[in-house]
Amino acid sequence: MGFLPVSRLKQAPPQLRDAVLNKTPGSVNVATAGGAYTLVLVVAHEPAGQRDLSTPGMRERITETLRGRKEQLTRMAYLTTIRNDAQVNNYLARRLSEAKGAAAPNLVPSAPAGK
16 A cells, blocks of 8 residues: 555545554554455554655665656557557458358357267
8 A cells, every 4th residue: 555644544434543553653453444455554653744864764665656647658658559559350250251152160169069
């Protein structure tokens, strides 16, 4: 789930919210919602507010977030290009049109003998 602000966590199902709020950092909790189990590791609770780049780990967190966004954009651009440049060939239709009225090939598999 990553780092979540309390405002977003308040919108989560009650079971998940209870597995995070008022738990000590380092604790692992199990939340059940909709028949699914979710393991929740509480890493830390940080107070709200602006962060300074001198805050421990803040520079690394920002760098990692920017890398993740760049990777996601690159992946989406790659997938879009592949989809747009894809070429689909229907070889069966081509064979049928080239046959020009010849007997069409048997497209339905026959039943095994004895059945």
